[in-house]
Amino acid sequence: MRDLPALRLRGALLGVVGALPIVLVPHWATVLVCALVWVALLVLDLLLTPSPKTLLVRRRSPGQVRLGEEGTGRLLVTNPGDRGVDVRLRDAWNPTAGLADQRAELTIPARERRAVDQVFRPTRRGRHTSRALVLAVRGRLGLIERRGTRQVPGELLALHAFGSRRHLPSRMRRLREIEGLAAVHQRGQGTEFDSLRDFVDGDDVRSIDWRATARRRSVVVRTWRPERDRHVLIVVDTSRTSAGRVGDAPRLDSALDATLLLTALAAQAGDRVDVLCADRVPHVQVHGGNARTVLHDVVAATAPVEPALVESDWEMVASEIRRRARRGALVVLLTPIEPGAAGQGLLPVASRIAADHPLIVGSAADPALASMARERGSIGAVYRAASAEQETIEREGTARALERCGAHVVDVVPDDLPQAIADQYLALKAAGRL
Amino acid sequence: MTAPTTSAASAPAAPAAPDRPGPRTSTRVLTVALALVVLAAVLAVALRGTFRDGPLEPAAPTPQGSKAVARVLEGEGTDLEVRRYTTDAAQALAEGRTVLVTDPSALDAAQLDRLAEARASGHGHLVLVRPSFFVLAHLAPDIRPAGSLKETTSLGADDSCAAASLHAREIRVGPAEDVAKSATLYRAGDGFDACFRHGDGAAVVTGEGVTVLGSATLLTNAGVGDLDNAAVALNALGGDDGASALTWYVPSPTDPLAEEHPSLLDRLPDFALPLALWACAIILAVLLALSRRLGPVVVEPLPVSVRARELTVGRAHLLHRADARDAAARSLRTRTAVRLASRLGVRREGRLDALIAALAPHTSLAPEQLRTLLGPTPVRSDQELLRLSEDLDALEKEIHR
Structure with missing residues (x-):
């Protein structure tokens, strides 16, 4: 920790007093004497002032805060000395951490402790840190202050706002319907034996369990339910294509929103969820072992994920998927369908993945494309419309190619992406395809 | 769509060819040129001769001299x-x-x-x-x-x-x-x-x-x-x-006779100069006190984000600059045909004839006009492209009604 003296305004203006002797005894020697007295006073003040090193600082970090909400932290400054001190302090967080007031002034009596309460309203997802804590102890005469920069690590993790949370109850209801619905009570891939019950009119005669019927007097049918404890692997692409801003947020944000909704839903459905964020290398991986903590784990792990200006390595993604997921596990690939990028690497890899797994490809479409395609009136507008239409044609072509590979493509505007992915998951579950 | 193109495919660094002028050679050329310019200036001054310039100076050949x-x-x-x-x-x-x-x-x-x-x-x-x-x-x-x-x-x-x-x-x-x-x-x-x-x-x-x-x-x-x-x-x-x-x-x-007057400084009071020096010292001290910042400047690590529509707009500019009217018309026609076909239940892969046959009963346009509108008719001017876009809109509105 460095400790440097700094002149205060009062110390500088003290020099004005020296003008009086200079006017009364106009001589260069007077100037010299005044300057020496001035410097001597400043040095005296410096010697009387305790160093900021003597102060003890402890921090209670705000921890994790969801975007749009408030977090609180606290700084505790202790003065172990025998005389009180006046302290100015600045806690230098980065601006988007949303610390309301970085500066505080404290008067700490001898052998006492004072607290600074801090309120954080982060405006950007990710990890925020305090770069430095600066303490300035005021001199006894108030002419100078001694400043010290101290490293008191502080960290705030601003979590994804998870705006699609409000869609969770309706999807949960739909999940319960699927699990309890008679129409689903037929045997198929991805269903498991549930129970035996008495036959009622309308039941499929093929579901009668003859062995059980023979043991009892009434006819008994077997019921089936969607298989639980399936494996869902969500792969989020963090490459350059995810950096594109649609509306106010980058595409990656809507992909993460969809990840969170699907994680919450699948955890409720009893499935195991793994999340992988990757571009050229796998960045973040969450193994959803515990159904109760998986959502929190995913939220915390994906909070600092930012898109990078690199191209995705789809071969690496494919091998990661092969390593993590058994045959038949659901793979959800959240990547923008870019005609150029998809043609380069995604298509062949997607067809290989789709051969082994049910595959959902989720992509955030740009609503500006549709509005641009309707532009008319000037020649520039018509060219823009034509360009947007061309883009749409290519996107649809890529989406069709992916579907031909066996993937389920969800290409909707960012606001609808989480629900659409969740609905696709429920549809696969209802159809017993998991 | 998005255009944050990476420079991953940077050109391989070509080794400097020996016959090409490297940076060292160009510096030498620059030095020689500079020396020549200075020499020329010195020569010009020497050839012009020295004279005292001023109003009505008897040795000055300038317009104001004599x-x-x-x-x-x-x-x-x-x-x-x-x-x-x-x-x-x-x-x-x-x-x-x-x-x-x-x-x-x-x-x-x-x-x-x-x-x-x-x-x-x-x-x-x-x-x-x-x-x-x-x-x-x-x-x-x-x-x-x-x-x-x-x-x-x-x-x-x-x-x-x-x-x-x-x-x-x-x-x-x-x-x-x-x-x-x-x-x-x-x-x-x-x-x-x-x-x-x-x-x-x-x-x-x-x-x-x-x-x-x-x-x-x-x-x-x-x-x-x-x-x-x-x-x-x-x-x-x-x-x-x-x-x-x-x-x-x-x-x-510099005439000695003219210097016998007291100058402006002599009229100031005795303490003026010491006081001015003192004021400078105070101003310096105040600036020093005010200029010190409390702690470092904090840099925000901003994430990259590119507007997704930039690439589309850029492609539109390229089309416009290249006057690629036919390419623009093809895009517009294709999308209109796809929308009309799905509206009328015609198979998307169907030929243009099938679409026109399906459209004919629902529109006021004759089949030939429909073929001109939707088929690959060349577009010769910007006006024609504008008209084509409006006609396609009108056709879609007619069908949707």
């Missing part, structure tokens, strides 16, 4: 000397030489009195260029300024001129560039000859051993050639007999 008059006078046999101090000029005046004062307004009362004494003691002749009222009050109280000429004017001599005409018929007076903003006219009492009149005043006044020239254009290199200006200049300075003695007095600010 080298022309001085050289001609010397050629005529005039003994010309240049003086810069009042003492020297007064001595020359006392010796009976003709003394030209190029800028009398620069002299103060003491210097003027010295000149007046010298003139009274001897029989020298004084030539003044545009003297002010203050100057005339000391040297020739009977002459008074009588207005000025702000524009270049030609003045002629008349019968009343007598000696003051200096053998000239018509002169041109007025502002002289870099020397004076106007010419001055004078009125004189009895015993003086005045010539080249304009209103009340006259541009040249002579008598009692004083010649007043009202305009600097009579002497400058730029103005001396106009009309009979040269005659006035040479006759006023050279005298009638030709072989005369002329002292060219250019007042100098």
Whole structure:
């Protein structure tokens, strides 16, 4: 920790007093004497002032805060000395951490402790840190202050706002319907034996369990339910294509929103969820072992994920998927369908993945494309419309190619992406395809 | 869509070819060129010769100088000397030489009195260029300024001129560039000859051993050639007999006589300088106190984000610049056809004929018109492309209704 003296305004203006002797005894020697007295006073003040090193600082970090909400932290400054001190302090967080007031002034009596309460309203997802804590102890005469920069690590993790949370109850209801619905009570891939019950009119005669019927007097049918404890692997692409801003947020944000909704839903459905964020290398991986903590784990792990200006390595993604997921596990690939990028690497890899797994490809479409395609009136507008239409044609072509590979493509505007992915998951579950 | 293109595919670094000029060679060329320029400048200055430039300087060939008059006078046999101090000029005046004062307004009362004494003691002749009222009050109280000429004017001599005409018929007076903003006219009492009149005043006044020239254009290199200006200049300075003695007095600010006055600093109180020094020290201290920041500047690690539509807009610009009307028309037509086909239940892969056959009953357009609209008809101008886009819109609206 460095400790440097700094002149205060009062110390500088003290020099004005020296003008009086200079006017009364106009001589260069007077100037010299005044300057020496001035410097001597400043040095005296410096010697009387305790160093900021003597102060003890402890921090209670705000921890994790969801975007749009408030977090609180606290700084505790202790003065172990025998005389009180006046302290100015600045806690230098980065601006988007949303610390309301970085500066505080404290008067700490001898052998006492004072607290600074801090309120954080982060405006950007990710990890925020305090770069430095600066303490300035005021001199006894108030002419100078001694400043010290101290490293008191502080960290705030601003979590994804998870705006699609409000869609969770309706999807949960739909999940319960699927699990309890008679129409689903037929045997198929991805269903498991549930129970035996008495036959009622309308039941499929093929579901009668003859062995059980023979043991009892009434006819008994077997019921089936969607298989639980399936494996869902969500792969989020963090490459350059995810950096594109649609509306106010980058595409990656809507992909993460969809990840969170699907994680919450699948955890409720009893499935195991793994999340992988990757571009050229796998960045973040969450193994959803515990159904109760998986959502929190995913939220915390994906909070600092930012898109990078690199191209995705789809071969690496494919091998990661092969390593993590058994045959038949659901793979959800959240990547923008870019005609150029998809043609380069995604298509062949997607067809290989789709051969082994049910595959959902989720992509955030740009609503500006549709509005641009309707532009008319000037020649520039018509060219823009034509360009947007061309883009749409290519996107649809890529989406069709992916579907031909066996993937389920969800290409909707960012606001609808989480629900659409969740609905696709429920549809696969209802159809017993998991 | 998004266009954050990476520079991953950067060109392989080509090894510098030996025949190409490297950075070291170009630096050497630059150094040599710079040296040549400096040498040329030095040569130009040396060839031009050294002279002292200034208003009415006898050695200056510039428009404001007076080298022309001085050289001609010397050629005529005039003994010309240049003086810069009042003492020297007064001595020359006392010796009976003709003394030209190029800028009398620069002299103060003491210097003027010295000149007046010298003139009274001897029989020298004084030539003044545009003297002010203050100057005339000391040297020739009977002459008074009588207005000025702000524009270049030609003045002629008349019968009343007598000696003051200096053998000239018509002169041109007025502002002289870099020397004076106007010419001055004078009125004189009895015993003086005045010539080249304009209103009340006259541009040249002579008598009692004083010649007043009202305009600097009579002497400058730029103005001396106009009309009979040269005659006035040479006759006023050279005298009638030709072989005369002329002292060219250019007042100098370093004249010892002029430095006897107390300067502005001497009038300040004693404590002013120490106090000013002290104030500087205080200002420095205040700046130091205010400039110190509490802690470091915190840098925000901003994420990259590119508007997704940029690429689409960029492609539109490219199409526009290349006038790719057919490509634009193809995109518009294809999307319209796809939408119409899905609306009417025609298979998307179907041929254009099938679509037209399905459309025909629902629209007012004839099949040929539909074929022109949706088929690959060339688009020749921007107007046609605009019309095509509107027609496609109209067709879709018609079908959707």
